Amino acid sequence: MKEAGDVWSAVADRPRSRDACVSLAFLALGVVLYAADLSVIGGNTGTPFDLPRWLGLVTLAAACGAQSLRSTAPGIALTACVVVVALDTAVAQSISVWLVASDVVYAVALYAGRRTVHTMYAALGAIAVLAFASVVAVGAGWQTVLLAGLWTLALVIAPIGYGRAIAEHRVAAAGERERSAILAQLADRDRADAVAEERRRLARDLHDIVAGHLSGIALQSAAAMAAGPASPITAEVLASVRANSVAALGEMRAMIDVLDGDDRAGDVLDTGSPAASVRTASLRRIDHLVTTARTAGSPVVVTPEVPPDLPPTIDVCAYRIVAEALTNAARHAPRQPISVALDADGAGLTLTVRNAVPEDTAAVTVGGHGIANMALRARAAGGHCTAARVGDEWVVTAHLPTADGQDVP
Structure with a gap:
C-alpha cells in the first residue's frame, strides 16, 4: 500500500x-x-x-x-x-x-x-x-480604507512576493545545477588529461628503461649463442632467454602503444605486415610458457590440446592465468611436476594447473599480488579463479565463460 x-x-x-x-x-x-x-x-x-x-x-x-x-x-x-x-x-x-x-x-x-x-x-x-x-x-471612514489595505496586503501583495521569491529561488537553483554540471565536466576533462599524461609518461619510461634492458638481454643472449659451442643445457637456457626476451619486447611494444593512446593495440604484436599481426597473449603460444618452466627444471604436461576458436577475451585471460600459475609453481616448488588441464565446452573454458608441493615447503601465503591478479582477470572476463593447497598439491582452478564482450586488464 x-x-x-x-x-x-x-x-x-x-x-x-x-x-x-x-x-x-x-x-x-x-x-x-x-x-x-x-x-x-x-x-x-x-x-x-x-x-x-x-x-x-x-x-x-x-x-x-x-x-x-x-x-x-x-x-x-x-x-x-x-x-x-x-x-x-x-x-x-x-x-x-x-x-x-x-x-x-x-x-x-x-x-x-x-x-x-x-x-x-x-x-x-x-x-x-x-x-x-x-x-x-x-x-x-479611514477604518474601512485601512481594512481594505490590509486585505490587499494579505490577499494580493503577500502572495505575489512569496511566488516571486520561490520563482527566483528556482532560477538560482537551476543556474547552480548548470554550473555544477559544467564544473563536473571540467573536472572529468582535467582527470582524463591527467590520466593521459600519466600514461604517456609510463610509456616513455617503459620504452626508455624496461624495453632497453630487454633489448640488451636479447642481444647478449644471441651473442652468447653465436660465440661458440656450449653444453646442451646452456644452449637450451640461452635459447629460452632469447625467445622470452623477444616475446617480452613484443608485449612491451603493445603495452607502450596502449599507454600512448592506441587502445586497440593491447596484446597484439605487429610483425611487419598488415596481415601478420598476432596476439602475443594467447593459449596458442602456451609452448613458450611451458619451455620457460621446463628450462627452470619443472616438468610440465599440458592436456589436452589447446581448444581452437576461443573468444579473444577468454584466450588472453586464460594465457595470463596460466603464465602466473606456472611462474608461481616454478618459484615456490622448483623442479616439481606441473600439469595443465584445459577443458572447453559450451559453457566456457575451465583450466586447472596443479603442481606437487614438497613436505618441507612452507605454506604459500594466500592473497599475494599474483593470486589477486589471477582472480581479478577472471572476474573481468565474467568468471572466477581460485588458488589453494589441496593435499600435497597446489591447485589453481579458473572457469571462464565463452561469452565475449568483457575487457581484460
Missing part, C-alpha cells in the same frame, strides 16, 4: 492533476465556510441586490474552474478569476472567492513568464487604485 506522501509526490509531478487537487481543496474550504455561515465578507448582511446566498457557491465553483489552470495557463486563469471576483463582489461578496483569487495571483507570480507577471502588476495596480478611489468616494 502506498504512503500518502508517495501519492502526493506522484500527483505533484503532473501539473494538471496538481492544479485539480488544489482547486478541489479550495472548493471544499468554501463549502465548509458556507455551511458554517462564514462565507460573506463583513457578515451575512445581504448583498447590494438582495440576492440569495447560494449564488456564492456558483461564483466559487467558477473561480475554482479558473484556478484549475493556475500553472498550465496562468494568464487565462488570472483573467477569468478577476472577472469572477468582480461578479462575486456585486452578487455575493464571498470570502472563499477572494482566497481562490489570492492563490491564482501567487500561481501567476510563480509560473508565468516575465511579460505576464508585469501585465498582472499593471492590472492589479489599476484595480487597487480604482477600488481605493471608490471607497473614498462613497465617504467611507
